[in-house]
Amino acid sequence: MVTTTDERNTPDERMAQDERKMHDERIVPDETTVPMLPCVSADETLAFWRALGFEVTWEQRKPYLYLAFRWSGFELHYGAATAGLDPTAExxxxxxxxxxxxxxxxxxxxxxxxxxxxxxxxxxxPRITRYRPGASRFSIVDPSGNSIVFIRRDEPEGLEYGGSKRLTGLAKVLDNARILREFKTDDRAAFRALNSGLRRHGDAATAVERATALAALIELSIALDEPDRVPEWGSRLREIPLSGSDREQVERAVADPATLSGWLADEA
Incomplete structure (x- = not known):
């Protein structure tokens, strides 16, 4: 009977050999991560993602729920949510x-x-958040309250959540409202911040800053189902003289410039 070298080694020696072999095997960076999300309603989830153009790659109801979707280069998978989960809590x-x-x-x-x-x-x-030109992210919230957040790969690492420390006055309020709207998706908090900030800092702010704040308040009033406030903000916006470049800057501050139609003054 022939005895191999490995068989003559002690258990500790063989373990050391195995560890050396494992270290010699390099990890190849070819991983793919697929999110596994909780699903409250299979029918609503299927209908929503199909409506957005996703391909259903797997649909299973029994013995357990499993759904899989594909769009472009990524996938979303779903399993059954735990009992009592409230989608509206998001x-x-x-x-x-x-x-x-x-x-x-x-x-x-x-x-x-x-x-x-x-x-x-x-x-x-379900819903999709607004996208302002130049923004680095937006979200889709599915019927189960899951948030699918699309983020630009080169999004600035230095984002300061809650207002840049380098800014002051209304400029800082505008930056804080941007974070509340685009990153925390809290329109109500952004509305309150802009409304109070405009009262406190409006007199010392530049024309563009005031106009940008009023434009954002118009957009938020519509989003919050409070259109009665729009004429108030709009009439104040119309009184601010703006150059052509100023107008463009203000229009870029909202997702849909059409909401400002009739409220922007002619070029100064």
């Missing part, structure tokens, strides 16, 4: 989708919503 779960540019994704999903639903789903569940 703390269910979610994932990040890192992309080169977020605007084309937002445009594609908005177009799909308009085609299927006849409008953009901007409130309640």
């Amino acid at each position: 703390n269910t779960g979610g994932c990040l989708v890192m992309v080169g540019a977020v605007a084309p994704y937002h445009a594609a999903f908005v177009a799909a919503m308009r085609k299927t639903y006849g409008k953009v789903l901007a409130k309640g569940l």
Whole structure:
């Protein structure tokens, strides 16, 4: 009987050999991560993602729920949610989708919503958040309250949540409101911040800063179903003289410049 070298080694020696072999095997960076999200309603989840153009790659109801979707280069998978989960709390779960540019994704999903639903789903569940030109992210909240956040890969690492320390006055309020709107998706808090900030700092602010704050308040009043406030903000905005470049800057501050139609003064 022939005895190999490995067989003559002690258990400790063989373990050391195995560890050396493992260290010699390099990890190849070819991983793929697929989010597994909780699903409250299979029918609503299937209908929503199909409406947005996703392919259903797996649909299983028994013996347990499992759904899988694919769109472009990423996938979303779902399993059954725990009993009693409340989607309206919107703390269910979610994932990040890192992309080169977020605007084309937002445009594609908005177009799909308009085609299927006849409008953009901007409130309640499911919905898509607004996208302001130049912003680095937006979110889709599915019927189960999961947030799928699309983020630009080169999003600045130095984002200061809650207002930049380098800014003062109304400029700082505007920056804080931007964070509340685009990152925390809290329109009500952004509205309050802008409303009080404009009262406190409006007199010392530049024309563009005042106009930007009023434009944002117009957009937020509409989003919050308080259109009665729009004429108030709009009439004040119309009184501010703006140059052509100033107008462009103010229009870029809102997701849909059409909401400012009739409220911007002629070029100064």
